[in-house]
Amino acid sequence: MKTIRPIEWISDSGEALVPGHVRMIDQTKLPTELVYLETSDLDEIWDAIKVLKVRGAPAIGVAAAMGLAAVVQHAEVGTSPELLNCVKSTADHLATSRPTAVNLFWALDRMRSVADDNAHLDVAELKERLAAEASAIRDEDAAMCRAIGEHGASLLKDGDTVLTHCNAGALATAELGTALSPIYVATEQGKTISVFADETRPLLQGARLTAWELSECGIDVTLICDNMAAQVMKEGRIDTVMVGSDRIAANGDTANKIGTYGVALLARAHNIPFYVLAPSSTFDMKTATGDGIPIEQRGREEVACGFGRRTVPDAAKVYSPAFDVTPVNLITGFINENGIGATPADIM
Ligand code: MRU
Numbered sequence: 062m063k064t065i066r067p068i069e070w071i072s073d074s075g076e077a078l079v080p081g082h083v084r085m086i087d088q089t090k091l092p093t094e095l096v097y098l099e100t101s102d103l104d105e106i107w108d109a110i111k112v113l114k115v116r117g118a119p120a121i122g123v124a125a126a127m128g129l130a131a132v133v134q135h136a137e138v139g140t141s142p143e144l145l146n147c148v149k150s151t152a153d154h155l156a157t158s159r160p161t162a163v164n165l166f167w168a169l170d171r172m173r174s175v176a177d178d179n180a181h182l183d184v185a186e187l188k189e190r191l192a193a194e195a196s197a198i199r200d201e202d203a204a205m206c207r208a209i210g211e212h213g214a215s216l217l218k219d220g221d222t223v224l225t226h227c228n229a230g231a232l233a234t235a236e237l238g239t240a241l242s243p244i245y246v247a248t249e250q251g252k253t254i255s256v257f258a259d260e261t262r263p264l265l266q267g268a269r270l271t272a273w274e275l276s277e278c279g280i281d282v283t284l285i286c287d288n289m290a291a292q293v294m295k296e297g298r299i300d301t302v303m304v305g306s307d308r309i310a311a312n313g314d315t316a317n318k319i320g321t322y323g324v325a326l327l328a329r330a331h332n333i334p335f336y337v338l339a340p341s342s343t344f345d346m347k348t349a350t351g352d353g354i355p356i357e358q359r360g361r362e363e364v365a366c367g368f369g370r371r372t373v374p375d376a377a378k379v380y381s382p383a384f385d386v387t388p389v390n391l392i393t394g395f396i397n398e399n400g401i402g403a404t405p406a407d408i409m
Contacts (some may be wrong), residue, residue, distance in 0.1 A: 105153075225304060232270050
């Protein structure tokens with residue numbers, strides 16, 4: 062099966078890690094163009110996260126870590142304490158790009174800690190150490206996604222159809238994805254798995270990204286508009302719902318792309334299991350319940366003038382939360398790299 066690696070560290074020399082830069086698929090151009098953004102510029106990296114050139118909670122974390130490493134390597138500083146200041150200010154700025162995906166803050170905290178723990182190194186060594194840590198975050202995410210896929214595939218039978226919302230696939234992670242990983246792994250195991258993908262208004266991550274990556278990998282995928290999910294479930298077409306997450310509170314309340322909560326309610330009404338799949342870096346055990354999860358608000362134009370076509374009169378207001386919180390009582394189970402559990406505490 063084809064491997065999609067949406068974000069990578071590229072060594073400028075082809076040998077030493079530093080100097081290097083980040084290369085990421087510009088997801089705003091999919092599905093019509095496969096274009097890569099290559100950069101080590103702070104404003105470009107911040108903007109790439111903000112406007113969803115790179116998106117999906119784990120991928121945002123990897124982008125922030127690699128972005129930080131790429132930015133600080135160009136810092137013209139003479140001493141390690143000066144470089145540490147640069148790490149801190151870069152991390153603080155990247156942390157303002159998007160509020161909901163906890164992986165962003167998790168990855169930046171990890172980079173800050175590595176810098177602090179290695180403050181005794183000289184400037185060149187410290188830059189190298191940060192690039193190595195960012196690459197390790199990428200590689201660990203790929204490994205966690207593979208493990209999630211193996212646990213999740215155990216729930217899928219040959220011939221099953223999975224409904225998913227938004228994009229929690231390879232594009233949203235370092236490799237393979239979270240919600241889509243069991244589909245890839247089960248397919249590798251010789252099972253035939255089909256997918257119904259919600260288109261996911263307003264930015265169409267399901268249509269543009271999930272349908273793109275599944276069809277690139279030869280998986281049978283059917284796109285539906287978000288408002289078709291109830292009918293498709295009622296017709297008996299869905300065996301399981303699998304979704305990703307941007308942040309899972311300690312009690313299991315789960316923030317994910319707007320519309321996920323509605324899908325969970327529909328799944329409960331039709332007696333269909335509803336699973337949340339995410340690496341441990343998405344579990345926020347310091348936030349007790351979903352009430353503590355910040356919900357990103359997006360701008361009017363994404364709804365009123367999506368993809369260049371004005372569809373809302375100027376006099377109408379627009380409200381656009383990017384995420385919602387599915388209460389834990391609607392969730393059948395959680396899957397991370399450690400296994401499958403009824404609650405986060407079972408697998409964290
Ligand atoms: O706004 P986005 O596209 O970043 O939202 C992404 C999602 O909601 C994903 O489902 C989530 O980040 C999980 S990605 C493995």
